[in-house]
Amino acid sequence: MSTKRIKVLIAKIGLDGHDRGAKLLCRYLRDAGMEVIYTGLRQTSTSIVRIAVQEDVDLIGISILSGAHKTLIASLMDELISNDIEIPVIVGGIVPEKDVQFLMAKGVKKIYSPGTSLTQIHKDIECYAGQPTRQSD
Amino acid sequence: MKNTDKSHIDAKKSAGPNFNDKLGLPGQYPYTRGIHPRMYQERLWTMRQYAGSGNAHQTNRLFRYLLAQGQTGLSVAFDLPTQLGYDSDSEYGRDEAGNVGVAIDSIADLRILFNKIPLDKVSVSMTINAPAFILMAMYMVLAQEQGVEKNALRGTIQNDILKEYVARGAYIFPPEPSLRLAADLIEYCSQECRSFNPISISGYHMREAGCTAAQEIGFTFANAIEYINRILRRGIGIDRFAPKLSFFFAAHNNFLEEVAKFRAARRLWARLMAERFKASNLDSMKLKFHTQTAGSTLTAQQPENNIARVALQALSAVLGGTQSLHTNSFDEALSLPSKKAATIALRTQQIIAHETGMTDVIDPLGGAYYIEELTDTIEKQALEYIDQIEKMGGIICAIEEGYLQRQIHEASYAHMLNIEQGRQVVVGVNKFNQNSTSKFKSYSNVDSDNDKQIKRLANLRAKRDERKVAESIRRIAETVMTDENLMPVALEAVANNCTIGEICGVLRENIGEYTERLSF
Numbered sequence: 001m002s003t004k005r006i007k008v009l010i011a012k013i014g015l016d017g018h019d020r021g022a023k024l025l026c027r028y029l030r031d032a033g034m035e036v037i038y039t040g041l042r043q044t045s046t047s048i049v050r051i052a053v054q055e056d057v058d059l060i061g062i063s064i065l066s067g068a069h070k071t072l073i074a075s076l077m078d079e080l081i082s083n084d085i086e087i088p089v090i091v092g093g094i095v096p097e098k099d100v101q102f103l104m105a106k107g108v109k110k111i112y113s114p115g116t117s118l119t120q121i122h123k124d125i126e127c128y129a130g131q132p133t134r135q136s137d
Numbered sequence: 138m139k140n141t142d143k144s145h146i147d148a149k150k151s152a153g154p155n156f157n158d159k160l161g162l163p164g165q166y167p168y169t170r171g172i173h174p175r176m177y178q179e180r181l182w183t184m185r186q187y188a189g190s191g192n193a194h195q196t197n198r199l200f201r202y203l204l205a206q207g208q209t210g211l212s213v214a215f216d217l218p219t220q221l222g223y224d225s226d227s228e229y230g231r232d233e234a235g236n237v238g239v240a241i242d243s244i245a246d247l248r249i250l251f252n253k254i255p256l257d258k259v260s261v262s263m264t265i266n267a268p269a270f271i272l273m274a275m276y277m278v279l280a281q282e283q284g285v286e287k288n289a290l291r292g293t294i295q296n297d298i299l300k301e302y303v304a305r306g307a308y309i310f311p312p313e314p315s316l317r318l319a320a321d322l323i324e325y326c327s328q329e330c331r332s333f334n335p336i337s338i339s340g341y342h343m344r345e346a347g348c349t350a351a352q353e354i355g356f357t358f359a360n361a362i363e364y365i366n367r368i369l370r371r372g373i374g375i376d377r378f379a380p381k382l383s384f385f386f387a388a389h390n391n392f393l394e395e396v397a398k399f400r401a402a403r404r405l406w407a408r409l410m411a412e413r414f415k416a417s418n419l420d421s422m423k424l425k426f427h428t429q430t431a432g433s434t435l436t437a438q439q440p441e442n443n444i445a446r447v448a449l450q451a452l453s454a455v456l457g458g459t460q461s462l463h464t465n466s467f468d469e470a471l472s473l474p475s476k477k478a479a480t481i482a483l484r485t486q487q488i489i490a491h492e493t494g495m496t497d498v499i500d501p502l503g504g505a506y507y508i509e510e511l512t513d514t515i516e517k518q519a520l521e522y523i524d525q526i527e528k529m530g531g532i533i534c535a536i537e538e539g540y541l542q543r544q545i546h547e548a549s550y551a552h553m554l555n556i557e558q559g560r561q562v563v564v565g566v567n568k569f570n571q572n573s574t575s576k577f578k579s580y581s582n583v584d585s586d587n588d589k590q591i592k593r594l595a596n597l598r599a600k601r602d603e604r605k606v607a608e609s610i611r612r613i614a615e616t617v618m619t620d621e622n623l624m625p626v627a628l629e630a631v632a633n634n635c636t637i638g639e640i641c642g643v644l645r646e647n648i649g650e651y652t653e654r655l656s657f
Binding site: 119 | 301563
């Protein structure tokens with residue numbers, strides 16, 4: 001890992017208003033020395049990709065508790081891949097087991113359920129940051 | 138049925154302490170011990186599970202299932218597009234309709250939702266805020282179709298927009314016009330629909346976002362004061378509408394603190410109404426509230442443990458004298474509730490009501506030194522928050538300045554660090570955790586079947602009288618720019634089959650949309 005400060009985008013996608021977890025993670029990562037951009041509520045896959053590219057982030061973290069993850073995160077992953085953008089994506093929220101496989105197949109690095117330790121997420125981000133969207137082949 | 142599983146002491150004859158003006162007897166000012174003289178001895182709390190998923194047909198079946206299982210009231214969960222004023226065939230609707238609640242686009246959907254559910258017999262709670270006045274209008278038109286008088290309708294509509302800017306995020310319009318819409322609904326109901334609670338001022342979501350018990354009460358009452366002042370400014374006397382103000386709180390993990398919180402809230406409210414607002418009708422001083430167990434305390438790890446958490450939280454609400462209760466399903470940290478988990482949640486309330494003997498006695502913890510101390514402390518702290526917010530220029534200033542949001546975030550961050558560093562134990566998460574990932578089968582929820590909903594909406598648009606629709610929408614646009622109450626034109630619009638998306642659309646054009654000010 002280089003000495004470059006890791007830059008992370010934390011985003012809320014869709015109409016979901018639950019932002020407690022997203023805000024906690026932002027604060028925790030900042031306190032741990034990362035640079036964190038928080039989008040606020042009601043973002044679309046397009047707006048998230050735009051901010052991620054503009055800000056040249058090392059990782060995108062999506063928070064979603066609205067049950068719309070299958071459509072919304074799939075469209076985000078498609079948008080990244082079709083634009084040849086290689087930024088790793090992690091997801092936090094309530095994602096049933098059967099959908100976890102689906103999203104991982106779409107290229108999501110990891111999915112975190114409620115109660116996950118933020119220390120763990122922080123460690124994972126240090127490891128994922130800079131890795132390509134798809135498993136490198 | 139008499140509970141025989143207990144000692145010889147007759148709980149019903151045990152009146153307990155009466156520390157005069159501080160506690161009073163149950164049913165007496167300041168209502169610390171309960172708002173009714175006999176509480177659950179006379180009537181149990183309403184068992185009201187928040188439910189809704191997919192389209193109106195699917196949710197109607199769910200409602201009838203819950204009623205058949207012994208639930209005593211209904212609570213409608215609307216999907217996010219409905220809550221944010223988008224139709225199911227809009228861009229947002231296509232992604233999210235029917236996901237975390239039922240999709241309602243027009244009165245045609247509401248008709249299906251309450252098919253074979255008599256609105257004069259079942260009390261209905263609706264969790265809807267920014268477009269509350271539209272749903273209320275639909276509900277009243279539907280009642281008319283069922284031959285039910287508006288004044289015979291019982292239930293509650295959340296209609297609490299202020300907390301949406303602080304915690305829940307389901308706002309559409311800016312605060313000023315939103316508060317006008319909320320006040321229009323309250324004013325209209327105070328005249329035309331007098332048995333219905335036109336607002337449920339909610340601390341639940343702020344608590345879920347991480348605030349403390351005292352903040353939950355303080356912030357909620359600060360919001361309530363703002364609504365009251367707005368109605369008073371319309372020249373409506375306090376006793377005309379205050380008896381129908383209702384509240385919604387969380388039941389969290391710290392058992393005794395929660396019991397004390399409910400008691401403190403009741404006393405503080407009674408005092409505020411009597412002393413600050415000079416209410417003279419005793420009903421204006423009685424704090425009526427719904428309680429829900431705390432979703433944020435449920436864990437994805439060892440999820441069956443959540444059944445115990447919910448039972449204890451529910452018991453604190455009952456010992457705290459709640460008027461209605463929702464118990465969460467144990468699988469909610471994993472997915473939307475399965476039928477099995479939702480049934481266990483309802484059964485948990487029924488066990489407390491019918492097996493524990495807790496309903497024989499009123500406020501049994503009253504008089505215990507620790508409970509009374511906690512009650513005093515929470516009341517004092519909550520009042521300090523109310524005063525602090527007033528010093529800042531009122532709740533709107535405090536929200537715009539980000540004060541509540543910051544307070545909530547600080548409390549939730551401190552709590553998170555306590556868990557992270559092991560000072561706060563969460564069983565199955567940071568202690569007693571089996572070192573394997575829980576292979577709990579998460580149940581699939583109802584497939585939302587969005588295509589059918591979109592087809593039904595297309596059908597409605599094709600069949601309705603477009604001339605009447607256009608005229609109704611024009612009248613909404615015109616009226617919202619005046620001081621006139623919007624309810625009568627909303628009633629006309631929904632009767633003419635205008636959709637929520639259309640009504641909110643024209644309001645968005647005229648009064649604008651709110652965008653979150655990131656104080657973060």
